[in-house]
Amino acid sequence: MDNKNFEIKKQILDKIKEYDRIIIGRHFRPDGDAVGSTMGFATILRESFPKKEVFVVNEDYSDYVAFLDDDKTVLADEAYADALFVAIDTGTSDRLSNKKYVLAKEIVKIDHHVDNIPYGDISWVEDRRSSACEMIVDFALTFKDELKVTKRAAECLFTGIATDSGRFRFSSTSGETMRLAGYLLDFGLDLETIYSNLYLEEFDYFKFQAYIFGQMKVTENGVAYIVVTREMQKEWNLSNEEASNVISLLNSIKGSIIWLAFIENPFDEEVRVRLRSRFVTINKLAEKYGGGGHECAAGATVHSAEELQCLIDDADAISRDYKANNTGWM
Ligand code: AMP
Secondary structure, three states, rough: OOOOOOHHHHHHHHHHHHHHHHEEEOOOOOOHHHHHHHHHHHHHHHOOOOOEEEOOOOOOOOOOHHHHOOOOOOOOOHOOOOOEEEOOOOOOHHHHHOOOHHHOOOEEEEOOOOOOOOOOOOEOOOOOOHHHHHHHHHHHHHOOOOOOOOOHHHHHHHHHHHHHHOOOOOOOOOHHHHHHHHHHHHOOHHHHHEEEEEEOOOOOHHHHHHHHHHOOOOOOOOOOEEEEEHOOOOOOOOOOHHHHHHHHOOOOOOOOOOOEEEEEOOOOEEEEEEEEEOOOOOHHHHHOOOHHHHHEEEEEEEHHHHHHHHHHHHHHHHHHHHHHHHHOOO
């Protein structure tokens, strides 16, 4: 087991012990890791410290991982004053879904994104980790005499690791990721049910996929991209989450080492960009367009058709240079 950062983890545990009320939050537009890590952590704390009040409080939810039984608690402002706020899986405080975190007495950050703009009174960040869920499992095992993991917590945490590591496929997946996931599996998780929840789609969704395959484009040097326009979102009655998920339909094209989805905001001129890559790094590109993220999964925003085209051109140049100077890509 990795006992790096033991001191910081100990400080976090001590802080948790100090408070009677703990409020847990995550980033907006939550994914499997955001929901899994917050719900898993809350379950562990409730089980281990039954006298404490532990809440997961956010302002938006995910249909995709609704099977993890997300907590939809709403708390009055007064409840924050003597509470500890634990922010998980959220690189920068402006991405927190629950804006009331500022009212909490102290803030702990637990995260696996690059720590560009630090926040929190105690911050434990390991950006080499596959997922925040992996860190929560590590935390629970570091203090295994004091923290109780249940099958329910294991299900949440396994789901987060599986989704954020691309089903154990991304390069962030380490031996430790597998060992920690193995520990969770030993709780008797029903993998078929977990993966069915993640993979099964309505029949209509496959028709939508066929449509998207017809619309996507690939640049000269292999950048696959699609613009999910307002009209498309209306025509196919897409939720924000469904529109955002279109990125995953572009991920398996041979020779396409960068892929982009531009999601038009139905309410203003902003276009959210989701950037993904294999082999080559794209978070610097995201930063150039006001965003950031991981080496191979990042996000940004563009504000006009010209800026959108510039981002595609920049991505194309990155792909061209990478292919010219490297071997082994596919
Ligand atoms: P997404 O495409 O929204 O799933 O984002 C992929 C990763 O990029 C996330 O894990 C975030 O850490 C990061 N990210 C997305 N959007 C932004 C942004 N506007 N600023 C900084 N980081 C972002």
